[in-house]
Amino acid sequence: MNTEQILAEIREANLSYLMLAQSLIRSDREQALYRLGVSDETAGMIAALTPAQMLKIASGNTLLCRFRMDDELVWNLLTNHGRGAANDGVNRLHASILMAGRHQEAA
Template sequence: MNADQILMEIRETNLSYLMLAQSLIRADREQALFRLGMSEEAADMISMLSPAQVLKIASSNTLLCRMRVDDDLVWTLLTNHGKSGSSDVTRLHANILMAGRHQEAA
């Protein structure tokens, strides 16, 4: 993959992310804040963007979203999916840890 392809992928990801964020915020604000891991202020700004503004912001060469999982324990829980006896409880544990981090950030 060359640099131009990477930039194109970043722009497409940005557009998809902004459209998803707007949709989630408008449908269920509280759940969107949790799922997207963003502040009330960021949600307000994103929800008010016009389609032209979304396209302009998405065309940036900087990725707008980021991986929220930066904890080895959460990654271990998520990657153990499918191993014997660990599926539902493991995912639940990972979700609880991530929800706690969302509360700490808010």
């Protein structure tokens, strides 16, 4: 994959993310804040974007979204690293609780 292809993929991911985020925010703001991991202020700005503004923002060369699982514990819980499939539901629940706590800390 060359540089131009990578930049095109980033633009597409950005636009998809903005469209999804705006849709989530408009349909259920509280769920969107949790699922997107954004502040109420940021959600308001995203909800108010026009299609032209979304296209302009998405056309940059930097990803707008980022991984929220930035520590080894959450990644291990999500991937069941070193555990059996029997604990999958419990591990995902634990990871969700950890990420929800981090969302509350950021808000």
